[in-house]
Every structure is written in structure tokens, then in C-alpha cells.
Amino acid sequence: MSSVSRLFQQFDAVYFDLDGVLYRGLAAVSGAAETVSELVRGGCAVAYVTNNASRTPGEVAAHLDELGIPAEASEVVTSSQVAVQILCEHAPAGSRVFVVGGAGVEQALLDAGFIASRDPRDCVAVVQGFGPLVSWQDLAQASYLIQGGAIWIATNLDSTFPTQIGIAPGNGSFVAAVRNAVGREPDGVGGKPDRSMMDRAMAVVPAKAPLLVGDRYDTDVAAGISVGIPTMLVLSGVSAPADVWASKIRADYLGESVRDLITEYVGPQERSDGYSCGEAKAVYKVAESVVHATGGTRLERLRAADSLKWSLVEQVGVDSFAEGRISLDLGE
Numbered sequence: 308m309s310s311v312s313r314l315f316q317q318f319d320a321v322y323f324d325l326d327g328v329l330y331r332g333l334a335a336v337s338g339a340a341e342t343v344s345e346l347v348r349g350g351c352a353v354a355y356v357t358n359n360a361s362r363t364p365g366e367v368a369a370h371l372d373e374l375g376i377p378a379e380a381s382e383v384v385t386s387s388q389v390a391v392q393i394l395c396e397h398a399p400a401g402s403r404v405f406v407v408g409g410a411g412v413e414q415a416l417l418d419a420g421f422i423a424s425r426d427p428r429d430c431v432a433v434v435q436g437f438g439p440l441v442s443w444q445d446l447a448q449a450s451y452l453i454q455g456g457a458i459w460i461a462t463n464l465d466s467t468f469p470t471q472i473g474i475a476p477g478n479g480s481f482v483a484a485v486r487n488a489v490g491r492e493p494d495g496v497g498g499k500p501d502r503s504m505m506d507r508a509m510a511v512v513p514a515k516a517p518l519l520v521g522d523r524y525d526t527d528v529a530a531g532i533s534v535g536i537p538t539m540l541v542l543s544g545v546s547a548p549a550d551v552w553a554s555k556i557r558a559d560y561l562g563e564s565v566r567d568l569i570t571e572y573v574g575p576q577e578r579s580d581g582y583s584c585g586e587a588k589a590v591y592k593v594a595e596s597v598v599h600a601t602g603g604t605r606l607e608r609l610r611a612a613d614s615l616k617w618s619l620v621e622q623v624g625v626d627s628f629a630e631g632r633i634s635l636d637l638g639e
């Protein structure tokens with residue numbers, strides 16, 4: 308091999324978010340299998356850290372395997388597992404728990420010694436996660452239990468997630484429906500950005516220099532920041548360049564997809580008049596309140612513009628970008 312520097316070589320483990328990173332719905336993101344296989348061949352450990360609570364770790368690993376992505380159930384951390392871990396602080400093992408969501412929630416409860424019930428009678432707690440068959444009935448029964456004093460743990464609060472067709476409502480939208488009915492917040496939330504999710508990942512696949520790769524700022528990048536590990540935001544899922552621009556938190560690396568882990572890494576450079584990245588250049592036009600990025604690839608323009616944005620934050624405040632007072636022109 309040449310001496311080309313590839314991003315993953317700086318790390319000894321990569322924790323992958325799944326939806327929008329390695330797959331969208333049932334289909335793999337282009338280059339996902341090649342990328343993970345290359346990492347594993349290069350001696351980099353991998354773990355899969357998903358807020359999607361609907362499936363068991365075994366089912367997730369089997370799906371990844373079908374897509375050509377090498378995965379063991381033991382390398383998969385789901386928000387259902389973490390939600391049940393939190394439930395243990397509120398209710399003794401053996402308690403009867405009402406399940407909202409798919410088999411992932413049910414299995415995690417059984418593994419921890421709870422009685423997982425689809426019948427609300429005598430349940431002292433509710434664990435609410437996503438499942439494609441979650442119905443109004445489930446949400447109503449959960450609401451009645453919570454109003455009657457049951458403990459309420461949500462697996463995660465992602466409001467949306469990407470499928471192969473488009474963006475679909477996520478568990479956070481269903482939790483909001485129950486919140487509207489019961490007038491209070493859940494007693495606990497398992498998924499990213501909560502650090503317990505990352506703590507579990509780091510226990511399962513320990514690393515000295517890990518990287519977290521995700522497609523959302525509010526869950527993935529925030530989770531990485533909560534435990535002090537570097538993050539890469541990829542544009543293959545729910546986030547677009549406009550979300551990068553508006554974000555109040557910073558991802559250490561940007562990629563079009565996970566493939567950018569194994570291709571030659573081109574990083575941004577500070578210049579006297581702005582930032583460059585490969586053939587791209589970003590400059591701030593103060594009079595127009597706009598950052599213009601030109602040349603190179605879209606990713607190079609975005610990396611240059613993002614670095615320029617964060618160099619300006621101290622002077623102008625992060626709200627200038629979040630609220631659109633300084634806009635981004637990527638020349639598209």
C-alpha cells in the first residue's frame with residue numbers, strides 16, 4: 308500500500324451508528340461493507356451502537372452480515388439494552404413491564420430478568436421503544452399505566468429516522484404523543500445522546516483511541532462529546548450540509564459517507580483569507596454575511612466552510628449560524 312493517510316488509521320476502534328450510516332431501511336449505504344471489512348482487516352475494532360430499539364442484537368448482527376458487514380451480536384449495543392439497564396435502578400427484576408415496541412425491547416427485558424408483557428394488566432413500568440407495528444392502542448395503554456403511577460422509560464428520543472424511501476417518524480415522535488397524554492417527561496431515556504449508551508459501547512469494545520461515526524448531531528455527535536471521544540458526521544442519513552451549518556456543536560470530521568474513512572483523508576487548512584481543503588476554498592464575505600465555498604468536491608467545500616465557521620464562532624457567536632444570520636453558499 309502507498310503511504311496515503313486514511314482517516315480510520317488514526318483510531319483503534321470505530322463505533323458506528325447504524326440507521327443512515329451503514330444502512331437505510333433494509334439496504335446498505337453504498338461502500339458500507341467494503342469500509343467495515345477494510346477496517347477489520349486493518350486491525351481496527353468495530354462496534355455498532357444503535358438508538359433503534361426494535362430489533363435484538365442478534366437480529367441486527369444477522370442483518371449486517373447479510374449486507375456483507377462482519378458483525379457479532381456481542382458487538383451490537385441497542386438503546387433497548389440501555390433503557391432496561393436504567394429500569395433496573397427504578398424497579399426490581401421480576402417486575403411485570405408493559406412493552407411498547409419490537410422484539411428488541413422484549414428481549415432486553417427478558418435478558419435482565421423482567422416479565423415482558425404485551426398486556427397492560429398488573430404492569431408497574433412501561434418501556435417504550437420503536438417498532439413498525441406500534442399502534443394507537445399501545446400508546447393509549449402506556450398512557451393509562453403512566454397516569455396510574457407506572458415508571459416510564461423511553462429507549463430513545465430520535466424524532467425521525469431514514470428509511471430507503473424517505474424520512475419516517477422515530478420513537479421520539481411516539482414518546483411525544485404519550486407525553487401529550489400524560490403531561491410529563493419519561494423517568495429515563497436510554498439512547499444517545501445519553502452517555503450510558505457510550506459507556507456500554509466502550510465496555511463491550513474497549514479502545515484507547517475510538518471514533519464515533521453518526522448521521523445526527525443531536526444524538527450521535529452529542530453522545531461522542533458527552534464521553535469526550537472524537538466524532539465524524541456523515542451525510543448519508545438525515546443530515547444535509549444545512550444541518551452542518553446550523554449545528555451548535557461540532558463534529559471533528561465530516562464525510563459524505565463511511566467510505567470517507569478508507570479513502571485518502573484531505574483535511575482543512577487555515578489560510579490568511581479563510582480555509583482551504585484540497586482544491587476547495589472558503590472565505591467569509593462580511594458585507595454579504597455569507598461564507599462562500601468554491602472549487603474541489605462538495606465534501607472539501609463543506610470541510611473548509613465548517614472550519615471557517617468554527618473559527619468565527621468566538622467573534623460572532625454560534626447563533627449567527629444556527630439562526631441564519633451568516634449563511635453558507637456551497638455553490639450548488
Ligand SMILES: [Mg+2]
Nearest residue numbers: 324326327522
Ligand atoms: Mg442514525
